[in-house]
Amino acid sequence: MAASYWSSSQRLRWLMPANVALPGHERDLTRVSWADRTKLTLHYTNVIQSVAKRMMLRQRVVASAMTYFQRFYANNAYCETDPYPIACACLYLAAKVEETPHHLRTFVNEMRELLRHPLSARDGTDGKSTTANAARFPYTSADIAELEIYLLEEMDFYMILQHPYDLLTRLCAELQLPQSVLQTAWFVTNDSFRTDACLRYPPHVIALAALYLTCALQPPEAQAPASSAGTSMGTVTEATGGNPILGPGSALPNAGAPVTITERVKDWFAGLSTPLTEIAEVAQRLLAFYHVWDSFHETEDVSAILARLRTPEANAPPTAGPSTST
Amino acid sequence: MDVETPDTANRRTESRYRKDRRVGEGTYAVVYEATETATGRRVAIKKIKVRQQKDGLDVSALREIKALQELRHPNVLELMDVYAHKGNLNLVLEYLDSDLEQIVKDRSLVFTAADIKSWMLMTLRGVEHCHRNWILHRDLKPNNLLLAANGQLKLADFGLAREHADLNCAGRMTSQVVTLWYRAPELLFGARDYGPTVDIWSVGCIFAELMLRTPYLPGDGEMQQLDVIFRALGTPTEEDWPGMTKLPQYVQYRAYPKQPLRMLFKAAGQDALDLLAGMLRFDPAKRFTAREALQHPYFQNSPRPTPHERLPRIDAAKARDEEIAGVKRKLDALLGEDAMQLGGESTACQCLCSYHLLTFAYTATRLASLEDGATTKRVARRLSFSMGV
Numbered sequence: 001m002a003a004s005y006w007s008s009s010q011r012l013r014w015l016m017p018a019n020v021a022l023p024g025h026e027r028d029l030t031r032v033s034w035a036d037r038t039k040l041t042l043h044y045t046n047v048i049q050s051v052a053k054r055m056m057l058r059q060r061v062v063a064s065a066m067t068y069f070q071r072f073y074a075n076n077a078y079c080e081t082d083p084y085p086i087a088c089a090c091l092y093l094a095a096k097v098e099e100t101p102h103h104l105r106t107f108v109n110e111m112r113e114l115l116r117h118p119l120s121a122r123d124g125t126d127g128k129s130t131t132a133n134a135a136r137f138p139y140t141s142a143d144i145a146e147l148e149i150y151l152l153e154e155m156d157f158y159m160i161l162q163h164p165y166d167l168l169t170r171l172c173a174e175l176q177l178p179q180s181v182l183q184t185a186w187f188v189t190n191d192s193f194r195t196d197a198c199l200r201y202p203p204h205v206i207a208l209a210a211l212y213l214t215c216a217l218q219p220p221e222a223q224a225p226a227s228s229a230g231t232s233m234g235t236v237t238e239a240t241g242g243n244p245i246l247g248p249g250s251a252l253p254n255a256g257a258p259v260t261i262t263e264r265v266k267d268w269f270a271g272l273s274t275p276l277t278e279i280a281e282v283a284q285r286l287l288a289f290y291h292v293w294d295s296f297h298e299t300e301d302v303s304a305i306l307a308r309l310r311t312p313e314a315n316a317p318p319t320a321g322p323s324t325s326t
Numbered sequence: 327m328d329v330e331t332p333d334t335a336n337r338r339t340e341s342r343y344r345k346d347r348r349v350g351e352g353t354y355a356v357v358y359e360a361t362e363t364a365t366g367r368r369v370a371i372k373k374i375k376v377r378q379q380k381d382g383l384d385v386s387a388l389r390e391i392k393a394l395q396e397l398r399h400p401n402v403l404e405l406m407d408v409y410a411h412k413g414n415l416n417l418v419l420e421y422l423d424s425d426l427e428q429i430v431k432d433r434s435l436v437f438t439a440a441d442i443k444s445w446m447l448m449t450l451r452g453v454e455h456c457h458r459n460w461i462l463h464r465d466l467k468p469n470n471l472l473l474a475a476n477g478q479l480k481l482a483d484f485g486l487a488r489e490h491a492d493l494n495c496a497g498r499m500t501s502q503v504v505t506l507w508y509r510a511p512e513l514l515f516g517a518r519d520y521g522p523t524v525d526i527w528s529v530g531c532i533f534a535e536l537m538l539r540t541p542y543l544p545g546d547g548e549m550q551q552l553d554v555i556f557r558a559l560g561t562p563t564e565e566d567w568p569g570m571t572k573l574p575q576y577v578q579y580r581a582y583p584k585q586p587l588r589m590l591f592k593a594a595g596q597d598a599l600d601l602l603a604g605m606l607r608f609d610p611a612k613r614f615t616a617r618e619a620l621q622h623p624y625f626q627n628s629p630r631p632t633p634h635e636r637l638p639r640i641d642a643a644k645a646r647d648e649e650i651a652g653v654k655r656k657l658d659a660l661l662g663e664d665a666m667q668l669g670g671e672s673t674a675c676q677c678l679c680s681y682h683l684l685t686f687a688y689t690a691t692r693l694a695s696l697e698d699g700a701t702t703k704r705v706a707r708r709l710s711f712s713m714g715v
């Protein structure tokens with residue numbers, strides 16, 4: 001698999017330099033801060049994750065859908081579009097590309113069901129305005145079918161993706177790491193698709209960064225999993241129902257592995273041909289992202305941020321970017 | 327909807343090509359010959375038929391686009407461009423004159439062992455490239471091996487192609503792939519976790535067909551196909567093919583004896599038969615991979631493969647003349663004095679439609695006006711006009 005990555009469209013057509021600003025993001029960042037835009041991405045990817053979970057789609061499909069979503073919003077802005085139907089088109093297309101197709105109307109129905117309630121009514125309070133009360137997903141299958149083609153055009157019709165999961169699984173087997181490490185690194189990899197790392201780094205670098213973060217923050221031999229290391233990492237809001245990484249509630253199986261694992265992994269990372277700086281960059285981005293996630297309250301935050309994003313006169317100064325926020 | 331489709335960009339792309347005539351119709355697409363206006367380059371445009379407005383893009387169309395977008399190789403059909411127009415997708419492909427099936431069927435063509443070796447080499451190189459990129463073609467047959475004007479062979483029709491890299495989905499692929507006569511035995515027994523060697527079986531069948539000048543294993547139905555295969559190659563035992571009896575749709579077949587390939591392929595070299603046998607092994611695990619086949623001594627031994635420019639090819643002009651003459655004859659019969667009644671018209675129009683499909687410069691607009699309310703006489707007049715008689 002890795003061999004064909006070098007000639008893949010994913011690398012040749014859709015790999016962006018780590019530090020070049022994306023036009024779509026830029027336009028949003030004139031209205032909201034980086035952290036707020038990140039929260040919106042978190043919300044929209046939560047929607048993708050939830051619909052996929054309800055439809056029991058594989059994690060690969062979710063990863064592809066989120067990558068398509070990131071590709072689309074590399075050149076488009078949240079402030080100029082409605083991301084919900086785009087998210088739906090991404091998931092619908094990804095399911096087909098990953099060879100587990102479902103009827104379009106199933107996706108539309110699931111989206112409608114998930115977004116039935118206005119954001120602010122979630123916690124019992126009534127929506128303040130009529131717009132907030134409107135259903136958030138008024139789209140039909142025909143609308144999404146049209147968007148599917150638009151999405152494909154925005155991606156220049158490149159669809160095949162390689163994901164970090166296979167490599168991650170092989171690495172953990174090769175290094176004889178306990179199952180808990182694989183599991184946590186797997187969750188970290190899932191979360192990486194909620195950032196633009198999937199547009200800027202090859203899948204093997206993301207796999208390595210996920211493993212690196214896991215081993216650095218949760219030494220495999222730690223007898224009390226998710227204790228001190230966990231608290232700084234943030235919890236998921238009830239809306240996602242998941243656990244990103246090392247949340248206080250996470251009950252990772254106790255590995256009881258020999259004390260040499262950390263040493264072994266450290267040595268192994270030192271001997272890699274992939275530059276450690278790249279791995280560290282991805283890890284850094286992920287930490288910045290978890291930092292935002294930590295203070296994310298989906299129900300209140302999203303409507304507030306959207307209000308600022310959609311009002312033209314809003315002029316929140318673009319504050320801390322991913323590199324300065326940690 | 328907040329989102330606007332980039333319609334202008336599409337129209338710009340669309341005006342880059344001029345559709346000249348219709349050349350083929352497939353299961354989910356119509357294929358046109360077209361010209362890239364800026365360069366005058368001849369291209370093929372494969373227009374994906376819309377199924378239902380309410381559902382999205384056809385899975386076959388997506389498979390074709392996603393595979394061709396990854397593959398760039400002299401022996402794989404080049405996808406030059408994709409554009410949407412009025413909700414339809416159009417694939418712009420390099421234009422290819424003919425296919426290997428036409429070559430096999432054209433009795434006026436004589437071809438040598440060196441020619442066959444050349445076609446095999448190009449086919450296997452294309453297949454190897456697909457497999458290196460983890461893509462299974464799953465519909466290899468002479469009709470889907472297209473030939474360029476310079477004799478280059480290109481794998482085409484990726485409507486069934488898919489990736490197989492993903493370990494997570496092993497055991498979940500459909501066995502309903504590949505045109506029956508070229509379908510590997512594990513597929514016929516309902517295997518769902520097969521691999522690249524299903525394509526190699528097809529290539530083996532094509533190799534045999536090139537030598538025999540007729541399809542090698544032409545079964546009548548799924549059950550009968552295995553019978554035809556076993557009759558030709560001998561019924562495999564669990565020893566030949568461990569795991570066979572555990573396949574989902576395994577049933578016991580009559581035990582035909584193994585026969586040497588030499589009985590049927592009398593003129594073939596030993597190296598050719600050796601390669602053929604390697605590609606037609608029952609056990610998918612023992613069957614040659616594309617790379618193993620390419621490394622087979624057959625390709626190093628003499629005769630050297632014919633350079634592609636010198637391969638036998640369909641004389642396009644002659645073929646066209648013959649087809650036109652055939653249609654003319656049909657029309658003459660149709661439009662004769664007895665056929666000048668009312669009933670004649672619809673038949674004439676039907677005939678016109680098939681006529682339109684031929685390699686013949688006849689514009690869609692003209693056909694439309696003819697179909698509208700033309701009398702048989704007008705049909706005849708227009709026809710003689712456009713055929714220059």
Ligand SMILES: Nc1ncnc2c1ncn2[C@@H]1O[C@H](COP(=O)(O)OP(=O)(O)O)[C@@H](O)[C@H]1O
Pocket residue numbers: 340341342343344345373411412414690
């Ligand atoms: N690329 C093209 N170049 C030139 N003419 C085109 C092209 N695509 C379509 N046309 C012309 O436009 C008309 C309608 O196009 P078509 O592709 O059949 O769309 P639809 O079937 O959706 O109406 C036809 O007359 C066709 O000849």
Ligand SMILES: Nc1ncnc2c1ncn2[C@@H]1O[C@H](COP(=O)(O)OP(=O)(O)O)[C@@H](O)[C@H]1O
Pocket residue numbers: 349350351352353354355357370403419420421422423469470472482483484485
């Ligand atoms: N690039 C091309 N150049 C010329 N003719 C083509 C080209 N692609 C397809 N065709 C013609 O259209 C027919 C159908 O196309 P194909 O891709 O094989 O679709 P299907 O899956 O329906 O068989 C082919 O048999 C061939 O005659």
Ligand SMILES: [Mg+2]
Pocket residue numbers: 352469470483
């Ligand atoms: Mg075909």
Ligand SMILES: [Mg+2]
Pocket residue numbers: 352353465483484485486
């Ligand atoms: Mg096909």
